[in-house]
Amino acid sequence: xxxxxxxxxxxxxxxxxxxxxxxxxxxxxxxxxxxxxxxxxxxxxxxxxxxxxxxxxxxxxxxxxxxxxxxxxxxxxxxxxxxxxxxxxxxxxxxxxxxxxxxxxxxxxxxxxxxxxxxxxxxxxxxxxxxxxxxxxxxxxxxxxxxxxxxxxxxxxxxxxxxxxxxxxxxxxxxxxxxxxxxxxxxxxxxxxxxxxxxxxxxxxxxxxxxxxxxxxxxxxxxxxxxxxxxxxxxxxxxxxxxxxxxxxxxxxxxxxxxxxxxxxxxxxxxxxxxxxxxxxxxxxxxxxxxxxxxxxxxxxxxxxxxxxxxxxxxxxxxxxxxxxxxxxxxxxxxxxxxx
Ligand SMILES: [Zn+2]
Ligand SMILES: [Zn+2]
Numbered sequence: 001x002x003x004x005x006x007x008x009x010x011x012x013x014x015x016x017x018x019x020x021x022x023x024x025x026x027x028x029x030x031x032x033x034x035x036x037x038x039x040x041x042x043x044x045x046x047x048x049x050x051x052x053x054x055x056x057x058x059x060x061x062x063x064x065x066x067x068x069x070x071x072x073x074x075x076x077x078x079x080x081x082x083x084x085x086x087x088x089x090x091x092x093x094x095x096x097x098x099x100x101x102x103x104x105x106x107x108x109x110x111x112x113x114x115x116x117x118x119x120x121x122x123x124x125x126x127x128x129x130x131x132x133x134x135x136x137x138x139x140x141x142x143x144x145x146x147x148x149x150x151x152x153x154x155x156x157x158x159x160x161x162x163x164x165x166x167x168x169x170x171x172x173x174x175x176x177x178x179x180x181x182x183x184x185x186x187x188x189x190x191x192x193x194x195x196x197x198x199x200x201x202x203x204x205x206x207x208x209x210x211x212x213x214x215x216x217x218x219x220x221x222x223x224x225x226x227x228x229x230x231x232x233x234x235x236x237x238x239x240x241x242x243x244x245x246x247x248x249x250x251x252x253x254x255x256x257x258x259x260x261x262x263x264x265x266x267x268x269x270x271x272x273x274x275x276x277x278x279x280x281x282x283x284x285x286x287x288x289x290x291x292x293x294x295x296x297x298x299x300x301x302x303x304x305x306x307x308x309x310x311x312x313x314x315x316x317x318x319x320x321x322x323x324x325x326x327x328x329x330x331x332x333x334x335x336x337x338x339x340x
Pocket of ligand 2: 197201210214286290
């Protein structure tokens with residue numbers, strides 16, 4: 001299992017960085033880059049999914065479709081309590097993913113240890129360790145947004161989804177359909193997040209609604225949903241929640257998408273450029289400079305030229321999946337004086 005997985009994973013960053021080197025800007029370049037990123041992601045998921053299923057079947061001697069059998073067992077176990085099944089999938093699973101990841105990050109942020117993690121800090125002199133008073137203030141808003149706003153939006157989503165079908169049916173979507181759905185959700189999120197986020201940067205809206213999120217010029221994981229309630233609804237929740245409603249997705253796909261979205265926004269705010277994880281340099285730079293890098297993947301920033309300053313920086317040179325254990329601040333230092 002690990003051989004196939006690491007092969008596919010290893011190939012993605014190589015292709016991403018080579019496409020950048022030949023890139024001379026422009027829309028075509030960004031489309032090519034997006035195609036490579038999405039293509040590598042789909043290949044990785046396909047290889048991972050197939051090999052995982054194969055190994056699981058071999059290990060436990062499961063016959064037929066392993067995931068379908070597993071789901072059938074869960075479905076039968078719930079004896080038709082589909083509401084409970086929906087909320088366990090869309091609330092409990094993403095909650096474990098989000099708070100599990102953020103608890104680990106908070107341990108590092110508050111103690112400044114261990115150094116094998118903190119040496120990957122993007123802005124090394126910041127949050128070392130994080131100010132406990134600021135953190136307490138953030139956590140109050142984050143918990144409010146998470147429980148009351150996100151919670152009610154999931155309830156509304158369920159209402160809309162059950163109007164058009166049954167999101168908790170006994171039959172799972174095929175693996176390839178689920179992949180296609182995840183690709184669609186990602187593109188929809190990029191589109192909706194980019195434009196709503198840019199709107200919140202308009203001078204007439206910025207101070208009242210978006211300045212709060214930008215109090216952190218060097219963000220940490222939980223800051224991803226530290227925002228004014230209106231911003232949390234429009235920019236954080238709608239771009240993620242709309243996709244499954246539009247496609248009438250199965251609860252299993254929705255649960256996976258919510259978890260992926262929460263973990264990826266946590267990583268993009270976490271402040272550490274860790275090996276083998278998506279690069280957080282893009283959004284970290286947005287917090288540092290305010291008027292660059294508004295999107296999630298960067299396709300629309302390339303299209304609208306809102307990444308031109310970013311692309312002249314060291315942060316841009318570091319903006320790829322780190323495939324060695326050497327921190328990028330060491331291998332690509334800020335200025336000559338910081339070099340060894
Ligand atoms: Zn942010
Ligand atoms: Zn912003």
